[in-house]
Amino acid sequence: MKHAARWTGNILVLAGIGLLIWQFTGIRETKGVKHEQLDAFANLKAAAEESGQATKEAAAAGGQQTGKQAAEKKIGDIEGVLDIPQIDIHAPVAYGATPEILDRGFGAIPRMDMPGETGGSYAIAGHQSHVFGQFFNRLDELTNGSRFSLETVDEEQTYEVYDMRIVDPEDVQVIGPEQGKAKLSLVTCYPKNSDKHRLVVMAERVDEEAGE
Numbered sequence: 340m341k342h343a344a345r346w347t348g349n350i351l352v353l354a355g356i357g358l359l360i361w362q363f364t365g366i367r368e369t370k371g372v373k374h375e376q377l378d379a380f381a382n383l384k385a386a387a388e389e390s391g392q393a394t395k396e397a398a399a400a401g402g403q404q405t406g407k408q409a410a411e412k413k414i415g416d417i418e419g420v421l422d423i424p425q426i427d428i429h430a431p432v433a434y435g436a437t438p439e440i441l442d443r444g445f446g447a448i449p450r451m452d453m454p455g456e457t458g459g460s461y462a463i464a465g466h467q468s469h470v471f472g473q474f475f476n477r478l479d480e481l482t483n484g485s486r487f488s489l490e491t492v493d494e495e496q497t498y499e500v501y502d503m504r505i506v507d508p509e510d511v512q513v514i515g516p517e518q519g520k521a522k523l524s525l526v527t528c529y530p531k532n533s534d535k536h537r538l539v540v541m542a543e544r545v546d547e548e549a550g551e
Contacts, residue, residue: 415440418447419454421463423487426477432489436464444474452516454489454523455496455544460516467527467538475527479503481540489523498523498542505529505536513539520544 414435422429436446445465452459465475481487485500506513514524521544529538 419489419491421445421487421489425485426480432463441466454491455521457521458516458518460514460522460524462514462524462526464526467529467531475525478525478527478540479538487542496544497546499545500540500542502541504539506539508534508537
């Protein structure tokens with residue numbers, strides 16, 4: 340009997356060690372992906388700045404300026420970097436809200452407006468509870484008046500929270516545009532470890548660079 344108990348104890352210890360190794364490996368992989376995405380975004384921003392400078396120089400030299408063409412978005416492309424110091428978030432945002440993207444971080448919901456566009460709406464989704472990362476685990480700590488930023492390749496945009504709601508998953512109109520606001524919504528499942536509802540944090544752009 341003691342022998343069997345000892346074997347059971349050993350198996351449980353080994354299982355616990357295996358679980359810790361699995362979690363550590365997963366967290367390290369998630370962090371690695373995050374750093375790769377941040378590096379990719381930095382390179383993208385540098386290329387955009389270089390292209391913009393070249394366009395200005397060509398225009399100053401009398402060259403023909405063709406106008407800025409919006410590149411077609413592809414699922415997985417890095418849209419920007421979300422920074423919410425209040426809840427320790429500084430992470431890239433990829434285009435798309437597929438399970439693969441949300442398993443690694445944050446995803447911009449497709450087919451919405453450009454971020455920072457007055458009268459438009461942009462939304463970022465993320466898990467609230469995930470074994471390999473914190474993601475939006477502390478999103479419910481934000482309150483009306485909380486501020487955060489979204490850095491795009493063109494600029495850094497500042498947003499201020501003006502409403503928070505818990506809604507049904509089908510209640511998608513909550514992230515729709517509102518007249519006069521450059522709206523950005525942060526969306527996650529609610530409560531933790533459940534997808535019964537959605538927690539939606541709505542914010543509007545408050546800096547002087549808000550788009551028209």
